[in-house]
Amino acid sequence: MQGVSLLVVIALILYTVIAVVDQISIQCGLYTPLFAAVITGALLGDLPTGLIVGATLQLMTLGVATYGGATVPDYLSGAIMGTAYAIISGQGAEYGIGLAIPIGLLLTQMDILGRMTNSFFQHYADRCAENADYKGVERANLLGLLPWVLSRVIPVALGLIFGEAVVNGVNAIIPAWFMTGLKTAGAILPAMGMAILMRYLPIKKYYPYFIIGFVLIAFGGATFTVMAAALIGLALAALHLSRARERAAVQTLDEEEVEIDG
Amino acid sequence: MADKNQTGSVKLEKSDINKVYLRNLFTLQFGWNYEKMQGLGYAYVIMPVLKRLYSNDPEKMKRALKMHLGYFNTTPAMSHLIVGADMALEEELGIEAEEAITGLKTGLMGPFAGVGDTLFIAIYRAIVFSIASYIAMQGNPIGLIIPLIACAGVLWIRYKFTCIGYQSGRKLATGFADKISPITEAASILGLTVVGALIPSVIKYRTDLQFTMGEVTFALQDMLDKIMPSLLPLGIVVFSYWLLGKKKVNSTKLIFILIGLGMVLGNLQSMLTFVAGLF
Known part of the structure; x- marks a missing residue:
């Protein structure tokens, strides 16, 4: 088992920045768990694992989108870390899917924190408007990108740097029946994506x-x-x-x- | 055209519209926050217009900034129509049309979000990303090109929306919704056909449960296949659909329920053997 090299960590952090911008702007797809897992897999030299983790997470989350600004689990960061852990542990794609989901759920809190932080920039812009300072208003909106990026980049960077320790810790805890169950769960989880779409x-x-x-x-x-x-x-x-x-x-x-x- | 009065005298240039389009594409949600949502972003998007019209008049600029910093939230792809119409109104009438502009923004963002969330988010993802994932699942990354091509089409549509909005100003409000509803229906049909097809092709779960009765062993999956192939995957999807209809179940809870179900189904044979061993 090897950790993730510094170069790959930096590449993945850069990718995360671009993906976050994609997520809140044109949504061409770089922000999706599909792209995140495939790119992580390619950078770590195991494309097939990336493809399976990405495709499964994507199908599971097809209907999970931010309608009207509601917060959803951060499957972008989850997919990057899940894929990385699956590859460095050598445990296979199901293991990665199983880890990506709780990571994404946990990081929901970071998304909420980022959106709350942006209220500060809204207030700053309101004050600028009182003085007809349009440049200040422009600055406020551009600075609003920072909380978005940091809320994703910080967990991804920490998760990748301490990746090996996390994987070892997880392996020590998980029993065999749990892994079997996780594999079956991975097979049926895309049902959620279909069900949400059917609701919409x-x-x-x-x-x-x-x-x-x-x-x-x-x-x-x-x-x-x-x-x-x-x-x-x-x-x-x-x-x-x-x-x-x-x-x-x-x-x-x-x-x-x-x-x-x- | 001759100057009608002070307010209508300054005209927008093509470059202003292009600047607004690009800002609208990329920065509408940078400053997203729980108080005004896309309000801060909207002010940034419309700023090239405000600079053109009010940069010599601090009092008008102040009113315009305060107006545009107000609450705003809609599907980003649909926002171009509103921004376009806003540009036209402000060019013609200036900040004196404050009430009309605010009315236009708040009146359209709700209905447009209804149409846009279905068309540009739910159906779009159901078709584009499900096919890309399906190809990826076969071990081929080429499918990832599909979302990128589709995105280029969406960028073009969004540019058209900016122009349509600008050209038709307020008139668009009533006409557009009528025109777009058959398109939404048609897209729903395509989306539902794909969702139906995805269930048997993506959810490959098969039960390994076996019953031994005397000398004969029945495999449950073989019996189910005789009723209908992919019966279990369909059952799990319908079960999830039903659960999502309950007030207390959201997608996050559904994940836990499905993981729990997976734990049970994956270990069902050994659980049954264990129980049978007790007797």
Whole structure:
């Protein structure tokens, strides 16, 4: 077993900074556990483990998003540390998934702390506004990035530097049945991602499409892939859209006729 | 166009709109806080416009800053429409339109968040990141390119939103919601088809439970497969869906419940053997 080299720690800290900016701005995906685990795996020389940890965490957290600024567990930091621990301990992807989840949950507190700290900058900006000091307002918003970045970078840096000690400590405590259970838990946890999405999407109205997707893969899994199901979904969506357009066109016609009659 | 009066005389330039677009993309949530949420960020985003219009008049600048530092929160992708409309209003009417601008911002952020959270967060993630994860699970990192390509499309849409908002000013409020609802429905259909397909392809849990009756051993999984493949994964998802409908269960609690369920299911055979050994 070896620890994480200083160079890799620095690279991962830089990545974390970029990922946090991505998370609060354009969300192109660098902030997701999928990218975090894959990049960590690549930097530590074990891409396959990174791919499995990342994909599993991503599927589990598909529906877990910050709607309206609600705080969610920090699976970005969790994925980085979980993947790193899985690789340096040599225990495999399930071990990493099992660790990433509690780490992410624990770091929820850091997210809340960061958002609370930003109230300070809001007050600072309010004071600047009284003096029409627009440069001060600009400064306040830019400084607001600091709590965001620090709330992620500090735990990631500490977690990676003391990684070996953490792994050894965890290994000494965990019994075998727990590891078996964790593996099964890792296999069923993506159910949460699907369930949250089903809560967000209008499943009561459009459940037939859900059934189509399920049956395609459950019975035809040897022939169909998820990509195939997505394309069928796209075709069904396009049909719905064109029918909606036709209905709208008919409605406008009706309205115009009424006007003529009047 | 001839000057109508003092307030409408200064016009925004193309570069102002581009600056606002870039600030909107990257910095809207830098200063996110529990008091005003995106309020601080909004003031920063709109600042190129304020500088253009009010930099010679501290009193107007003060009013504009205070107005824009107020509470604001919506889906970042949708905020471009509001910011665009705000630019147009402020260019035409200036800070005298304070009430109209505040009304526009607070009136639109709620409904836009409703549409935007579904379209740009829930459905977008369900489609883009689930397919990327599915490919990654097969051991191939190439799938990670899908979110990046999709993101480029979203950046383009967000630029269009800025322009649409700017061009249509206040008119957009009523028309836009009608136009976008069939698109949201269509995207929901695509999203639900993918979610249905993901369950059997991603959740590979199979029970290893066996029953011995006399000389014959039944494997539970074989019997379940005869009813329907992937019955257990579907059952676990439906169970989770049902739990999330309960007031007291949020996603964090669901994680613990599923980990507990995994602990039980993973050790079920040895638990049963242990219990059977007692008799």
